[in-house]
Amino acid sequence: MRYDSTPRILSSEITDETDYLNRREFLRLAGIAAAGAVASSACQADVSGATTSDGLSRGTDLGKLEKSVLSIDDKPNSFEDITTYNNFYEFGTDKSDPHRNAKDFVTEPWTLTVAGECSKPGTYDFDELMRGSTIEERVYRLRCVEAWSMIVPWAGISMATLLKRFEPNSRANFVKYTTLYDPDQMPTQRRRILDWPYVEGLTIAEAMNPLTIMVVGLYGKVLPNQNGAPMRLMVPWKYGFKSIKSIVRIEFTEKQPLNTWQISAPHEYGFYANVNPEVDHPRWSQARERRIGTGLFAEKIPTLMFNGYAEHVAHLYDGLDLAKNF
Amino acid sequence: MRSTPSPGTLRLLKALLFLIALLPASALILATFGVAGFSLGANPIEELLHNAGKWGLRFLLLTLAITPLRRVTGLNWLIRFRRMLGLFAFFYVSTHFLIYALLDQRLEMGAIVEDIIERPYITLGITALIMLIPLALTSTNAMMRRLGRRWQPLHRLIYPAALLGVWHFWWQVKEDIREPLVYAIILAILLGFRIWWRRNRGQSRAHKE
Incomplete structure (x- = not known):
């Protein structure tokens, strides 16, 4: 149970509060004039819709976002639910911890290291x-391995488009993602409850699937820290722990990387972690899920194969025993 | 031995303890209705479930702390509070189970039975609850008289119940075992004290109780 000493804030008001961005915005204001001149030439011919002219630092609002046919029509969860109920162990293991402990997380400047089997590492x-x-904008279902789920209006860029910039070669069978390791800012990293830094991996085909995005925003605004700022993965047909947050490193590998939860508890968490109502987690059933925001008396809803994205991804696993490769 | 408070003072202390023991439940009720700044957060069922369970464990540990406290401090009248603490433990553990069965599982018997059979931490939890039921039922003065010398051996069921309860919590959490570890250490001290007392000081006094 939580006790808030501050008066209750309506979720409609919260979106106006942009504390988490002030620093980025402030630091950047000085550079905008200079960036503007360069930015006008940055629009590529094959790009339509919303483009950012000088990164995401100008303000909290991402502007008009391109709608996606991959979005679902369900009503998204509230901004408050999405930003106060987070599994982001680096900032605490209780789901209410990250929104408090990630407040002062510095995401500016932020660099991404690209390594491994590609022509443009750096x-x-x-x-x-x-x-x-x-x-x-991609409105996706998010299904946690703990059998709860949300509908989230992410804002992100195509992972395939991003990865192709680094020109992966023919030996790039997998993509390994790594979260920032910074125990000064991420308090839980001072304790060895997981093998830090957090690592996740996808097959190259999974990473290049049209559904796979690099998330940079939520509800049309720059991504809040507790949701994985400044950029996090989103693979909506997999359990939430696959969608690694605050990414600092991408490595193209020939061999399948070991992901953090698999290292921690190999009987409970596998590499694939595809949402699958027929393969139970040892400690809980995966047949149904609790939809966040539906209240005390709502029934759990049936979990869908591949979280409802089977038409887009089922072909990736032809011939694979999903009970063994959980 | 130190002097016992007067019956009036004891009654007052008992009433006070009763009100204090109701505070967690009151806070949960306020939070359920979103009153006075209390809130259950994004997943209210989980929040109610976890809180009721933790309070059940805390009251179990408090109940088990009475005897060591009496021995160490000589304040024998503390025994007057033990029944109330035990019943509050039972109250919170039962509430924990009812939230699970009614709200979380909506009385779907198939799913509940599957959970109890297939998920070891739930098997442990339900076993602990079942052990507590006869203790709650035989907690009245009338039952104590009826059971006579059999009452105390029966009530030693609280030891395995507390062990299973902490174990249930331990197996439920993912990786961050700090909180169940604290409960386990406290339980180990409380049970360890009893063993130590029996070995060293208990023999001569064992029959005075």
Whole structure:
């Protein structure tokens, strides 16, 4: 149970409060004039819809986002639910911890290191990477391995488009993602409850699937820290723990990388972690899920195969025993 | 031995303890209705479930703390509070189960039975609850008289019930075992004290109780 000493805030008011962005915004204001001149040339011919001219640092609002046919029509969960109920162990293991402990998390400047089987490894500035990228709104189902779920209006860029910039070669069978390791800012990293830094992996086909995005925003605004700022993965047909947050490193690998939860408890968490109502977690059933925001008396709802995205991804697993490769 | 408070003072202390023991339940009720700044957060059923369970464990540990406290401090009248603490433990543990069965599972018997059979931490939890039922039922003065010398051996069921309860909590959490570890350490001290007392000081006094 929670006790708030502050008066209750309506969720409609929360979106106006942009504390988490002030620093980024402030630091950037000085650079905008200079960036503006360069930005006008950054729009690529094949890009339509919303483009950012100078990264995501100008303000909290991402502007008009490209709608996606991959979005679902369900009503999203409230901004408050999505930003106060988070599994982001680096900032605490209780789901109410991250929104408190990630408040002062510094995401500016932010660099992404690209390594492994590709032609363009290197260190990339986050704002540079975002410049000229098309940000789409993607309303996705999010299904946690703990049998709860939400509907989230993410804003993100196509992972395939992003990865192709680094020109992965023919030996790039997998993509390994790594979260920031910074125990000064991420208090739980001072305790060894997981093998820090957090690591996740996808097959190259999964990473290049149209559903897979690099999330940079939520509800049309820059991504809040507790949701994985400045950029996090979203693979909506997999359990939430696959969608690694606050990414600092992408490595193209030949061999399947070990992901953090698999290292921690290999009987409970696998590499694939595809949402599957027929394969139970040892400690809870995966047949049904509790939809967050439906109140005390709502029934659990049936969990869908691949979280309802079977038509887009089932072909990736032809011939694979999903009970063994959980 | 120190002096016992007067019957009036004891009654007052008991009433006070009763009100204090109701505070967690009151806070949960306020939170359920979103009153006075209390809130259950995004997943209210989980929040109610976890809180009731933790309070059940805390009251079990408090109940088990009475005897060691009496021995150490000589304040024998503390025994007057033990029944109330035990019944509150039972109250919170039962509430925990009812939230699970009614709200979380909506009385779907198939799912509940599957949980109890297939998920070891739930098997442990339900076993602990079942052990507590006869203790709650035989907690009245009339039942104590009826059971006579059999009452105390029966009520030693609280030891395995508390062990299973902490174990249930331990197996339920993911990786961050700090809180169940604290409960386990407290339980180990409380049970360890009893063993130590029996070995060293208990023999001569065992029959005075």
